[in-house]
Amino acid sequence: MKQPVDQWFVYIVQCADASLYTGISKDVDRRIKQHNAGTASRYTRSRLPVEIKYQEQQPDHSSALKRELAIKALTKKAKQSLIESVK
DSSP states (O other), X not given: OOOOTXXXXXXXXXXXXXXXXXXXXXXXXXXXXXXXXXXXXXXXXXXXXXXXEEEEEESSHHHHHHHHHHHHTSOHHHHHHHHHXXX
């Protein structure tokens, strides 16, 4: 079976101040490097370095955006439970 061309990922990083940031990307490794270089988001720029804690694959951009919003709506405790669920 052929891989979907429009493959997206939802990810959670932990910032240096222990806060959590959720985002989406087609290339999570590249995006984490951008975060740590201070070029990805204003939020993480002042909270470097960031460390990837969670990622999940989504079939397309729309699904990734919807999942990102759902995760962002969670409490920090719920996000930490999500992170722990994949360890």
